[in-house]
Amino acid sequence: MGQRLTEPVITDLMARALADPAMLSLAAGFTDNTQLPKSLVGQAVAGLTAPESDPETLQYGTNAGRTGLREAVCRIVSRHEGEDASRITPEQVFLAQGSQQALYLSMQVLCEPGDIILVEEPTYFVFMEMLQGLGLEARSIPYSPDTGIDFGKLEQLFLEMQSTGEWARVRAVYIEGYFSNPSSRSQPASAKSGLANFLRERNAILPIIEDAAYRDLYFEKPWSAMSTLSMPEFDGFPVLYLGTFDKPFASGLKSGFGICNHQEWRDNMLFAKGHQDFGSSNFVQALIERVVSTDAYDAHVAAVRAHYQGKAFQVQAILEAEGLADVGWQWEPPSGGLYFWLKGPEGFDTSIGSDFCEACLANKVLYVPGDLCLAGGQPRNCVRLSYGVLLGAKLDEAVRRFVRTATAG
Numbered sequence: 001m002g003q004r005l006t007e008p009v010i011t012d013l014m015a016r017a018l019a020d021p022a023m024l025s026l027a028a029g030f031t032d033n034t035q036l037p038k039s040l041v042g043q044a045v046a047g048l049t050a051p052e053s054d055p056e057t058l059q060y061g062t063n064a065g066r067t068g069l070r071e072a073v074c075r076i077v078s079r080h081e082g083e084d085a086s087r088i089t090p091e092q093v094f095l096a097q098g099s100q101q102a103l104y105l106s107m108q109v110l111c112e113p114g115d116i117i118l119v120e121e122p123t124y125f126v127f128m129e130m131l132q133g134l135g136l137e138a139r140s141i142p143y144s145p146d147t148g149i150d151f152g153k154l155e156q157l158f159l160e161m162q163s164t165g166e167w168a169r170v171r172a173v174y175i176e177g178y179f180s181n182p183s184s185r186s187q188p189a190s191a192k193s194g195l196a197n198f199l200r201e202r203n204a205i206l207p208i209i210e211d212a213a214y215r216d217l218y219f220e221k222p223w224s225a226m227s228t229l230s231m232p233e234f235d236g237f238p239v240l241y242l243g244t245f246d247k248p249f250a251s252g253l254k255s256g257f258g259i260c261n262h263q264e265w266r267d268n269m270l271f272a273k274g275h276q277d278f279g280s281s282n283f284v285q286a287l288i289e290r291v292v293s294t295d296a297y298d299a300h301v302a303a304v305r306a307h308y309q310g311k312a313f314q315v316q317a318i319l320e321a322e323g324l325a326d327v328g329w330q331w332e333p334p335s336g337g338l339y340f341w342l343k344g345p346e347g348f349d350t351s352i353g354s355d356f357c358e359a360c361l362a363n364k365v366l367y368v369p370g371d372l373c374l375a376g377g378q379p380r381n382c383v384r385l386s387y388g389v390l391l392g393a394k395l396d397e398a399v400r401r402f403v404r405t406a407t408a409g
């Protein structure tokens, strides 16, 4: 039992950060404590627990979650440019303990050990750890800086996997369309529609999981591509769209959702959810339902966006001022999300245990080694820096420590 489970490497890094107060962490994907909506949550709790209120919110809820919040989820997702509201209905929505739970359920009911999931290059490393724990494998969809997906290389991958028999084991595709973790990249509409066409032409109508955890954390403007739920090219594909209230609102509430257009897949996820918890916290859902029904929610999210945009500028300024590019590092400043994805010089090694990683630990700064986010574990010269947690002078200092370590050799 549990023989495939190992302690995630990142937990060790985090433990070191907690054990040493002088360590500054650019590793954790946490949100910023100063942005957590204490008063909105306080008001909502007061309303829900007022003497005249209905105590049902403190009772068990339903497995799929509160109807009011499921309707609100549809409104929130549908109001993005290009979304087709007629394809996003409350019956398709289920509420979960964070989008992470929905992601786990999706894999649990789709896959058998040995199955393969196509992921982006790079991808959400916690998802890859989950795959490993379930005995599943990940393969990267080749990335192109110009078009998002390198379809020529994808064709090669397809042919190789076909010749080895692996293609028959591909069970689903996982993409992050908006301000991805770890790269902060968003998928152009042409990449998504191209992917649908590519798969359809090869008779591979695979389940698509579109993880949109950071969609609402855009800086200047939302990413314009509609989701795979609404794209006509994905007609006939089972699609699961994942969203969360944790990143834009309060991560401690652990509340997210899935919207699934395929009834059997959705039913199976709900059966498995029934076995796990027969419904996520009804009270938390009621709280969020109350907040999202007011303008205060949108105002809050707008303020959070502006805050993270300011921090991203701050990080960019230090990376530039300290001369990281002069020693061959490359990156695109993010236009949303919580991360910088940096690429070191060819052959540079940032992996756990590398000289660079040890030097960063000695200089008391933590980052996420990029190889953890790559299905093949290669290349090893990338890094994810998160500006979620640290603030002001500490954020400056952490980035400075990182760059000074990178430029020291």
Ligand SMILES: Cc1ncc(COP(=O)(O)O)c(C=O)c1O
Pocket (backbone or CB within 6 Å): 029, 097, 098, 099, 100, 101, 124, 176, 180, 181, 211, 213, 243, 244, 245, 246, 247, 251, 254, 255, 256
């Ligand atoms: C890409 C991505 N998906 C899903 C999650 C899960 O988030 P939550 O369970 O808090 O909704 C995270 C959390 O960091 C994430 O980065």
